[in-house]
Amino acid sequence: MTAPESTAAESGHAQPSAGGESAQPAASPTTTAAAPGPLSPDALSALQAALAAEQAAVWAYGLVAAYARDDAAMIADARSGHLLRRDATAARLVQGGAEAPQPAAAYQVSVNVKDVKSARQLAQDIEFDAASAWRSVIGSTDDAELRGFALTGLSDAAVRLAMWKQVAGVKPFTTPFPGLD
């Protein structure tokens, strides 16, 4: 799948979060997640690529749905997962002081989708691209929080890729290094 040129975004730093000194309500949890920190240039670039992959995934699953109607439930789950991840990634970029580029109006795909088989192949390509993008994020940052965020994206894509291979009868179903091979 070929993504359009992404909008150049300026690297920046997150504003310090306000507050934090007020008393916690009685019902508040005893621990809270640390606020995401600013993004390094490497992490910013990788995260924007991951956002682009998620945006492309959301669009491309619409194409898969048109030809693989028997897989409607899988497609709906996958598309929903990519939608949530797309929005979370955009939010993470903004929290890190960066811009979240908008999705393209349309994308060029690597598969000529014309039937169920080719639609399932496109679904595998979608998840392969997502896994690669999230693996790159992990390899581009020392930030444990961002690594954890990216691991979720990588694992979700690896699981979906295995499910699509299983449905398509492509063996082996799993790959030893998702995002790499």
Next chain:
Amino acid sequence: MLAIAATVSGCSVFGGDDTAVPSIEPSAASPDPITGLIATTRLHVLRLNAAIAADKQQAALLTQLRDDRQAHLEALEAEHARLDPSAAGPSSSASPAALPAGEITVPDTPAAIIASVRGDAATAQVQFTDAISAASRYRAALYASIAACLASHRAVLA
């Protein structure tokens, strides 16, 4: 009676002057954390080999998973040797057949075997996930990829 005995002996049942010496302590030499991941992976390859031998119906699927774990083992050992050349040498992971069958036992029923393999995948997934935060970028990406693979193993075994 117990309290009297404790008083006489000068120690308490729940604590006292005697300090228990733990059998496992942090090493001053700071061993490479990858060694624990290698050990877990090697064990799971052995257990998958045993499961393949015991469950003919699921042998094809389990062989796929074993091949993934074998690839993990080889990548981890190569990474260990890269930073610690003393760790290099004739590898016991050169091929699945090179691993001894040992004393590995598997559950009696096919369903229990699959549950056991799925449990191993879950255990390893947690271990690799925990190792990501403190690792170098290269290793973090390697561990994350392995953790994601293990998530896919759990999915295909579900």
